[in-house]
Amino acid sequence: MSDEQARLGQLRVDIDRLDQEIMDLISKRAECAQEVARVKMEANPGEDVFFYRPEREAQVLRRIKESNPGPLSGEEMARLFREIMSACLALEKPMHIAFLGPIGTFTQAAALKHFGHSVVSVPLPAIDAVFREVESGAAHYGVVPVENSTEGMINHTLDMFMSSPLKICGEVQLRIHHHLMVSPKHQGQDIVRIYSHQQSFAQCRQWLDTHRYGIERVTVSSNAEAARRAAEEPGTAAIAGDMAAELYGLEMLATSIEDRPDNTTRFLIIGREEVPASGNDKSSILVSMRNKPGALYQLLEPFHKHGLSLTRIETRPSPSGTWAYVFYIDFEGHVDDAQVSKVLSEIDEEAVELKRLGSYPIGVL
Numbered sequence: 389m390s391d392e393q394a395r396l397g398q399l400r401v402d403i404d405r406l407d408q409e410i411m412d413l414i415s416k417r418a419e420c421a422q423e424v425a426r427v428k429m430e431a432n433p434g435e436d437v438f439f440y441r442p443e444r445e446a447q448v449l450r451r452i453k454e455s456n457p458g459p460l461s462g463e464e465m466a467r468l469f470r471e472i473m474s475a476c477l478a479l480e481k482p483m484h485i486a487f488l489g490p491i492g493t494f495t496q497a498a499a500l501k502h503f504g505h506s507v508v509s510v511p512l513p514a515i516d517a518v519f520r521e522v523e524s525g526a527a528h529y530g531v532v533p534v535e536n537s538t539e540g541m542i543n544h545t546l547d548m549f550m551s552s553p554l555k556i557c558g559e560v561q562l563r564i565h566h567h568l569m570v571s572p573k574h575q576g577q578d579i580v581r582i583y584s585h586q587q588s589f590a591q592c593r594q595w596l597d598t599h600r601y602g603i604e605r606v607t608v609s610s611n612a613e614a615a616r617r618a619a620e621e622p623g624t625a626a627i628a629g630d631m632a633a634e635l636y637g638l639e640m641l642a643t644s645i646e647d648r649p650d651n652t653t654r655f656l657i658i659g660r661e662e663v664p665a666s667g668n669d670k671s672s673i674l675v676s677m678r679n680k681p682g683a684l685y686q687l688l689e690p691f692h693k694h695g696l697s698l699t700r701i702e703t704r705p706s707p708s709g710t711w712a713y714v715f716y717i718d719f720e721g722h723v724d725d726a727q728v729s730k731v732l733s734e735i736d737e738e739a740v741e742l743k744r745l746g747s748y749p750i751g752v753l
């Protein structure tokens with residue numbers, strides 16, 4: 389036996405022993421989660437029990453990232469624990485997560501990043517359908533895109549909050565890499581048409597103008613639909629992400645063709661209940677003000693006065709009248725914080741309407 393074989397043999401014995409220890413510990417952790425489920429059910433007999441605890445999950449993942457000794461990165465370690473918690477939660481209660489489909493979209497990738505792979509993910513054809521599925525109780529939570537770093541806000545999602553009773557329970561960010569892909573069946577053929585979603589075309593505009601100028605661009609309802617068409621139609625390609633490429637067996641002609649290297653989309657988790665404070669939270673509100681001089685100043689002044697950071701403010705046309713506006717505002721803090729409740733009561737005094745959309749942990753992964 390060579391020296392290399394002897395050393396590898398010993399290291400693999402060590403790895404086998406450690407795997408056994410890790411497995412025993414994960415099993416003990418899973419038993420704890422089962423016990424947690426029993427305690428929750430006994431304490432709330434006959435009631436809707438909330439097994440998923442977003443604030444607790446955020447605290448666990450933050451602690452893992454902070455105390456991780458290496459050599460794996462904090463992100464990588466948190467990703468592993470994300471999956472362990474996902475499997476533990478599935479033992480307590482299998483979660484049904486509605487997302488903007490079809491299967492293979494970036495929204496599905498965001499849902500799996502946030503909840504882990506042990507959930508049942510349910511694709512729906514439109515953002516309002518995701519809201520309805522959660523409102524009716526058919527799904528426990530929903531995942532919808534809300535903003536992209538290149539293209540800005542997804543207005544349809546913002547507008548849904550004007551009428552929906554749902555709460556924002558979390559957020560997750562996903563780096564978006566777009567690839568130009570074709571079916572291996574049609575490799576080598578001239579490409580006469582490229583399919584993609586309108587947002588993806590916008591995020592790759594400069595690359596397309598430089599590298600595929602003059603080729604017809606056809607907008608379809610999702611990247612996954614683009615990939616499905618490219619898999620079937622000779623002479624076509626799709627711009628989509630890794631999940632769609634894998635799903636339809638496409639091969640890459642060019643990878644990461646988005647114009648901005650930091651292209652990121654933020655998604656919201658929507659649910660039916662409010663989330664307690666996790667220690668590092670954000671809140672979202674919708675406000676409509678009277679149409680008078682200084683209205684915007686009056687809206688923003690309490691944030692300045694009480695030292696709260698605004699992370700976003702967007703204006704949307706109000707459904708109640710022409711040239712009337714609603715402000716969608718994200719800021720740091722939780723509604724249970726004293727400063728936040730002072731700000732909200734001051735805004736409430738001046739506003740025509742103030743709707744609290746929820747407080748939720750700032751995305752950890």
Ligand SMILES: O=C(O)C(=O)C[C@]1(C(=O)O)C=C[C@@H](O)C=C1
Pocket residue numbers: 421424425439440441442444445448472473474476477480
């Ligand atoms: O602490 C809880 O309430 C649990 O249910 C346990 C646990 C976990 O595995 O750590 C599982 C699911 C929840 O979403 C949060 C945490």
